Amino acid sequence: MNEVMLAKDIFWVGKIDDREVPFHRLILAKGTTYNAYLLKTEKPTVIDTVDLEFGREFVEYLSELIDPKEIQYIVINHTEPDHSGGLAALAGRAPDATIVCTEIAVNELKEMYKLHSRNFLVVKDGDTLDIGGKTLKFKETPYLHTEETMITYCIEDKILFPCDIFSTHVAGKEFFADEAGYDITEDFIGYYNAIIHPHRRYVRTLINALEELDVQMIAPSHGYILRNDIQKYIDLYATLSADTVEGKKVTIVYTTIRNSTKKIAEYLKKIFEENNIQASVFNADKSDQAEILESIKEADAVFIGSSTKYADMIGNLEDLLKELKKMDLQGKIGAAFGSYGWSGEATEVIQDYLNQTNMDVQSTSHVIKTTGMTHVEFPVRVRFAPKDDQLKKIEHSATYVADLLLSAI
Template sequence: MKKIALADNVYWVGAVDWNIRDFHGYSTYRGTTYNAFLIIDEKVTLIDTVKKPYKSELMHRIHTIIDPKKIDYLVVNHVEMDHSGSLPEVVEAINPEKIICSKMGHKALMQHFHRPDWPFHVVAPGEEISLGTKTLSFLETRMLHWPDSMFTYLKEDQILFTSDAFGEHLATSERFDDEVNQDVLMHEATKYYANILTLYSPLVKKLLAKVQEMQLPIKMLAPDHGVVWRSNPGKIIEAYNRWCNHQGNGRALVIYDTMWESTKKMAKAVAEGLHEQGVEYKLLDLAVNHRSDVMTDVLEASAIVLGSPTLNNGMLPRMADFLMYMRGLRPTNKVGASFGSYGWSGEAVKMMNEILKEMNIVVCHPGVKTQYVPEHAQLGECVELGRTVGKAMQAMMAGEQVESLA
């Protein structure tokens, strides 16, 4: 196996998962990687492990560089199973002198593996450990996106090992950002943030401010998924700064599901109103767009318009599923509205508006309901809804206050 070096005596020893297509409800059409890193020094150090089925791949990569039994320290940046699933077998194989983790990492490791006999070394934020010629320091990053998360900084090589931050689910034969298609890279990085980190945006904001305050020189960002950012780590940091501040791109999304095409007709009329107002839009039918792909568009959108018929006094199941998913991630700094058809009750529009309001999305129109099949006048109301959303979105982006109308 070819050795993949990040710097002198610093190697990638992770695994590539080409076949995974679902990550707890998040579609991973391009697979993923489970990154681990090996530092050769007086104290040989392994940073993170891999998902349990990939333990042999990890150990084989280490074997090409050094006898695994020569590893002295094992750093656990994150306890989630895609990074620590192989930990018991790895610990048994290498018998490390220290297992380095955060205070919350120690608690999580005990709760997962119940091994008080392991040689834990709990590090405090800012603590340094000398490996010989190289030095590690640690930055606690609680709730990015688990309580145990931390970053590890390799001082001499200016590499920040960032656990689940700055990553993307992307299986490739290449290991660095400058070796892959940039459009694909940024799409997958956006999707990763949208579906994993949006909820934690206030903490991301604080973390970016903390790193700036510390004035850490960073040559590389080495996340636990995807490629290592070596050519331009500032590119992904700048993107995270936009995303954590919920900066919209001026686009509106019309997200809908339909039963007998009536709501679909309404969706197209709403889109026509947005177009007349000069707003770029996307029509996203939940029957053909996975929730995590829709959420990727939601991250940077400035307006969200929801459409669903009423079924059994509620929404269609796909809309209910998507809204539960989006509500958990809590995107904000947007305007929104709802519409839908119904047969005899018509609760869906009110329900969708309530969920938008729960997420602090400004509902700028009370909504449009149509019984059975919309006629010309009712489609005109949908066009007007689209215009209203477009105007409200443009006002919000201009810094004006927009009032809720629902």
């Protein structure tokens, strides 16, 4: 393969996979590429690697450009194996290289590739690294599309290495979008919809990060490298991730023992209202059932919660849930929540009732299978009173539903 140079001393060292590739429960009919980059500076640096399947091939090709023993830094923007999969093979051939990543990524990489004895450099948002003639700047972009993700920017060459972001799944013979021979916009948007859109809320973090960077080239981890019309592609992400639906309503119903479940309900309401979604909260033991049911009829999403007592729900909630089974709730989102001390069966009982309706009932299993997110949980279960990390868990679940309500592809 001929050398592919992005700028002085910066080379593409990835892998073209022109098969029909199974990926995220999709079949990539146009194949894909796993883009990695070598910066041949005074302190030679590799940014990202390739899929696990091609680790040996990756190192062999890289060795044509540099002796791997000379490599001093390996930057891993994202730990998913289609990006970090070549790390084990490369680390073995580059024994003195320091692995650069976010704090969350360290343990993941150690466990995935048995790198417990390797030297890691943890970088935080805004940190820079002098690699001898070039300077790398790092920006954290969590949940695009996993929590440990970051992007890397070469200050001198104004090149952004954003990993999955701004990618396309195309195994083209040309490496640069302007040489593809066609308008790649459809492929670009298709990738966004399949991979990034479920995480659209976090695109705002990306857009904010880019405001302080003068990006003249985008070198992603899949597909075409972008060197023309850069602002067009950035604007597309901003447009595609913007809220597109207004006037949505959520009904939140709960019963509580010591107000812990009430606090969850109130925090859910707060998060929805911060997202310009009208939220109505009802205590099922104090509100008129007919009023609650009418609110549910008008709502776009319904959250039902209870404290747990003797392995069950409390108060009048079960009577309400029995009524829901008789209603046509097609098109509404349903979710269960609750607090507990010794055990937390109430949320699961509510989940069982919700699953007997025709609502789109949220579950952790469904979220993981459709988005890969592991930080969003349904039902939302909080032990004792919600605080600190538990409030963050509630927020993740509420914002996930808010995004479902506010966006449309």
